Amino acid sequence: MSVPSVRIGVDVGGTFTDFVLVDEARSRVLTGKRLTTPDDPGRAILEGLDRLLAEAGVGIGDVRQIVHGTTLVTNIVIERKGARIGLITTRGFRDSLEMGREMRYDLYDLFLEKPEPLVPRPRRMAVTQRHDAHGTERLALAEAEVRDAARALKAQGVEAVAVCFLHSYLDASHERRAAAILAEELPGVPVTLSSDVAPEIREYERANTACVNAYVTPLMDRYLAVLEAALKAKGLGGPLHLMLSAGGIATVGYSRANPVQLIESGPAAGATAAMHHGRIAGVADMISFDMGGTTAKMCLIEKGEAEHASVFEAARVRRFRKGSGLPLKVPVIDLIEIGAGGGSIAQVSAMGLLTVGPESAGSVPGPVCYARGGTHPTVTDADLLLGYLSPEYFLGGEMALDRGAVERAMEEHLARPLGITVLEAAAGIHAIVNENMAAATRMYVAEKGRDPRRYAMLAFGGAGPVHAYGLAKLLKLPRVIVPAGAGVASALGFLVAAPAIDLVRSGVQRLNAVEWSGVAQKFAAMEAEARAMLEDAGAAPGDVTFRRSVDMRYAGQGFDIAVPLPDAIDAASVEAAFLDTYQRLFDRRITGVPMEVLSWRLNATASRPSVPESSAAGDGHSLKGERPVWFPETGMAPCRVHDRYRLRPGERHAGPAVVEERESTIVIGPDATFMADSHGNIIIDLTGDAA
Incomplete structure (x- = not known):
């Protein structure tokens, strides 16, 4: 009897539900994308799985594991x-x-x-x-x-x-x-x-x-119970796992008891996928840019790892305005999320200005071009009019886009009230959403004391590769990397995530009063608890690594910082670690002031699963034709359109160009060059010096 070798990642977003199937026995990766069914998210999952398994030529019995992430928790609260x-x-x-x-x-x-x-x-x-x-x-x-x-x-x-x-x-x-x-x-x-x-x-x-x-x-509890039962009824023999907000995966039982831990599972998967692709591309420092149908997420990755935070703010009254929501003590990957997606609605404000987002058309009714009842122009509609998207090849040709309806909606809701042309309205939408994302990214990176120009950008999500070139120019980044299967990269993130758990024990003490034998006992108890939970989630016995940290502050301060700990800890080593972390964050080192410990934290992680690596094996005949595409430097002008799957590794092309694949489209401006590397990534160089 053969051992099941198929693993599937499923990401339920606000507009699309994405799928990635990894067949380890045949060393292949297949992808899929379906409109989300907000009335019953499980329906899109089951229908998409049926199709993906049929395309792969395997049965549900061949599936060893399904890893799922969802925006359902966030949506319930919002x-x-x-x-x-x-x-x-x-x-x-x-x-x-x-x-x-x-x-x-x-x-x-x-x-x-x-x-x-x-x-x-x-x-x-x-x-x-x-x-x-x-x-x-x-x-x-x-x-x-x-x-x-x-x-x-x-x-x-x-x-x-x-x-x-x-x-x-x-x-x-x-x-x-x-x-x-x-x-x-x-x-x-x-x-x-x-x-x-x-x-x-x-x-x-x-x-x-x-x-x-x-x-x-x-x-x-009902959603996960029904979904798990439906998958079992179809013949799934392996487990259903869930992505946690901190980037690890957990069992259905743990997730049903602790659903608040799933509140950022989708964005966490995107950052996890970015770290995976960064390792493959050999890029350790980058800005992860994930733009889907509803939101855009940016995550700073240094030395191959994203930072984590212990507090997350949900359901903001002023959407994406820090301090206006419900603060939660939930471990999360530290990223920024703004209301800028393909479905973000453009409108004229009371002051007569063009604004974009944060309201989104979602999947129902969706952008005007989807012809599903949407009436107000969105970012995707603007991208269609600017030539970035093909009306015949959207989702690989499965979904035709209605350009005429977009032109009428753009004229009625934006162009006529503003006294501009339809094309100018579309260009304005594209420019505004890029500026919004650039401003948010600058603030996010600056708060970490970093210069964005030091980093490459890794772009994914359905709309990410469309906007990555424009965003990189605004941020003055030298390079953009678009991985294979960029439109469904978050779903891949589920399959490269390791089983992981975060535990904490609190107790405020002055550093000079800490009883270190008691701290050792706390960590030993947390390690035993974490090891048992990870083995229950599928980790091999003994295959667990631990990272320790502590929340600290100077006595009298109201807020604390997370301090990574060495393996052997005592008062001197913890004080040195705190001073180093404080100086890195605030560029100052204050000595002679009492320090306080608030919470001891443990991150436990098992080994990351491996997935077959994508490769670029095109025949070099990638040119599909030309179509008019808009760029600020050229206006509407002829632009070459390439088939991503036929790009030969190492073959360099100059912009302007559009590179199409099934789940996304890559836009390259006239001052950039691009090439496919041996791993299937598209490297866009804004300085003309891609390697």
Whole structure:
């Protein structure tokens, strides 16, 4: 009996659902793309899998593993379509969700709108109990009050409950007892404990994390249960795994219990794919640029690795405005996300200015050119009119684009109100969305103390290669790399991600008061827990590596930084690591000031799975013809169109040019050259010196 050798990655985005099939036995990679079905995301997944397996000539029984990532958690929170939840918290902290950090994300907005808590005040219950900042019990849990709270929540028809007690990250016994009482009083109602999902300091963020997890648990539990059952019914023998926001993969069981950990799974997959392609291309320092149908994501990758963050902000009131959302204690890959995608809608503002995004047409109704009911012009519509996209070869020719409808919509909604031509409106959309992305990238890189001109760009996503040249010019980057299968690269990211987990233990202490034997015990316990979880997710016994870090600050500071730790730690080595990290981030080194430790962190990772490497094996007859394409330097002018699959490795071409593949299109301006390398990447050199 043959061992199943097929692995499949599935990325459900706001506009498209992407697929990558890796057949290890035959050393081949196949891709697919389907419009997302927002009413039932599983439908697009199952239909796309059927087609992909048929194209590959294999059955579902040949599939060893499916790895899935989804925007469903994010969408539930943004659209406020989650469960009816309640919160039980420490007496005196009932309103902490509304008070938040008491910080204004816009100092000069007199009508500042704050994010509404997921739990309205009548469903927030306070009970008597108290642990202090050292984990010492000061007031016992009033169990009768917990029962009364549970009955009050039951009367209000709650579907899930979050529990967040003060300092429970140091002693979770009260939360666990409360969970036992809730199980008796509310049988079948899922309960989220803050000490399980976010066992670390900062009450507001911890409470938000518990509430978001409770809010999405009923829907995500049903979705994953139904999807897993449908795949098993089709004959899937291998496991279904999920991508976590920090870039690792986990079991369905873990994901159903901790769905908040999936909130950034799609963007994390893109960054993971970028690191993979960077290793293949031999580029260690780059800006990952992932532009899909709804959003654009940028991630700074140095020495082959992306940075991680321990806080993520969800459901911003001012979309993509830092400080306007719900802060969550969730480990994530540190990237920036803005409302700039192929589906971003262009309109005339109240001041008579052309604006683009952040609202998106999504997959339903989609851009005007999709002919699915969209009426307002989008970035994809502009790219069609500018000649970047072929109306006959979109998605490899499977989806014809309606140019006439776009021209009419552009004239009605933009050109006529602005007093410009349709072509000028389209060029304006393209320029504005590129400028928006460039401004966001500059700020993101500058906050890390870096100069973007030092980096190459790795571009992917359905719209990424279309806009990469223009964005790179604005950022003054020397080189753009477009990997094979760029339009579905995030789905590949699922298949090159290693099983991984992040654990944390909090406790504020001065560095000179730390008991190092106790720290060693904390790390030993976390390592044992992480190893068991990774082996459950498919890691081989013993095949787990650990990275340690600590959150630290100078005494008196309100915020902390993540400090990588050496293998052997003591007061001197940790102090040196903190000073080095602080100087790298802030270009200063302050000595003689007491330091504090807040949280000890452990990242556990198994080996990365391998995938067959793409190769460029074209016959050199790549020229498909010419069509008019718009560039700022030339206006609308004839431009060569190439077939990516027929480009010969090492063969250099000069721009302007358009290179077409099934899931995306690469645009190269008149001042650039490009070539295919031996790994199937397209290298675009903006200085005329590609290697």
